[in-house]
Amino acid sequence: MATAVVARPVARPQPRARDEEVLVWPDLVFIEFIAAMVFTLTLFLLSYLVNAPLLDQANADVTPNPSKAPWYLLNLQELLLHMNAAMAGVIVPTVWLVIMGAFPYFDRDNEGQGQYFATENSVRITIASAIVGFVGTWGLIIWDSGKGAYLVNKWFGISGGSNLAFLESERSIQQQLPWPEWSTHIPYLPFRGVTILGQQFLNLNFPAWLVEQAIPTAVLVGFPCMLIYVLWRKGWVVTRRDVLLALFSGFVAAYGVLTLSGTAFRGQGQELVFPWELKVSEGIPGQE
């Protein structure tokens, strides 16, 4: 039986507007040449003035405190302080890269392309999301470092006392609440003892799971959803492009904050400090 195959419309390149075109030589080639020269000269000057760092020879027995990844991975190192290592180091970035790669397959409308902020509300969505990403990420970092509770007490004299001590940071939820004994080793019934992909399932440490996986997941999924929901209720987010604008702008702000805090605000023992308090010691492990 013959099957009718209906071709889906495939986006084609736009027709050219030849009367609006200029010659690549000289109009574009010269701009590129100037940009390349400006960068070459700037980098020459920078290289003349500032030397690339070179510390002592590598020594596996001397661990500097703090030890840091290259700056563009410090956002992940910052995340590591707040959640399960596999989540922070691999799952979150991988999932985000996949989401980002899928952007054009989610937003297939070709309206609003070729111009900055071409769609209605795009500027306000971008600004609002960036502010939420910036303030929200800093807020969470400060709260989870325990400095939030300390500063509130110091500046305003407000203290929750021992009853609210579990709210001081994420980890204190695990440490300060009176978790019953059994909650730290709940058998994975009926899967107990089953090995999946090399991992054997025995007992679940519920407080640890809550703090290291459940709450971070809820925050990472919940906050962006909440942001989009609020902007939708306000009538700003209407199209799929708007959703992506909110997501991407929030991401850029959060990514920037995480990189900055990992680079300039994490001192010895990864404690949250001001940049002028940063010190690095070439310490011997166990004696820091």
Add this chain to the structure above:
Amino acid sequence: MAVETPAGPTLADKLYDKLFHNYVWKSIFRTGYPNTPRNQMLVVATNVFLHLHPTRIHRTHVKITHTYCLGGLSFFMFLGLTVTGILLMFYYVPSVERAYLDIQNIQTTVQFGQLMRNMHRWMAHAMVILVFLHMMRVFYTGAYKPPREFNWVVGVILLVLTFLLSFTGYLLPWDQLAFWAITVGTNIAGSAPVLGPKTRFWLLGGFEVGPDSLIRFYTLHVIGLPLLAAIFMAVHFWRIRRDGGLARPL
């Protein structure tokens, strides 16, 4: 009655003719000097490097504030890193015994060695920043939209490759900064469920950063990843042309 005789060619005309209309010049460049629209189009179309471009382009796309040249500059950084990287390779041996001393030698005894190393380092940082900014530019101008979906995906892959290129280069000086940054970085990769420990072992050639890690990072840094990046870049640039050049409003 005086007859007006046409002026003969000036000295400059003769010189121009000698320089650009001789047999050797014509054998290299088929077109004349690009001082007429015809030659200007021909020079772009017939030159292997310039023909990455179309011969003509929409006027909005030559405005600096549209692209800020970010994609082109990222590519330019890649080229600059290749050149400075090759120069550094003349002096650098990726063995634990020699790596650190070689870097010290490059800085102190090699002519312009310090400058080359500095250029390589700062260009690498610049490339990471430029690629990220380029991604932001493409996103905010909606340039990932149809028909450029796949090129956005290629761009995301190139972003990851840029990070990896920079990361693998970070170990090579074999100083404390390099050693511990890679220890922390590979520990992050090793924390992945299921494949993490295997990935870390494969990357380091062992359970910790050592001689085998250095040769692996070096090989990936100077040939594996640049080759992969070059392939994806070729696809990226080709697709820009195939998908109708830069995005413009409907």
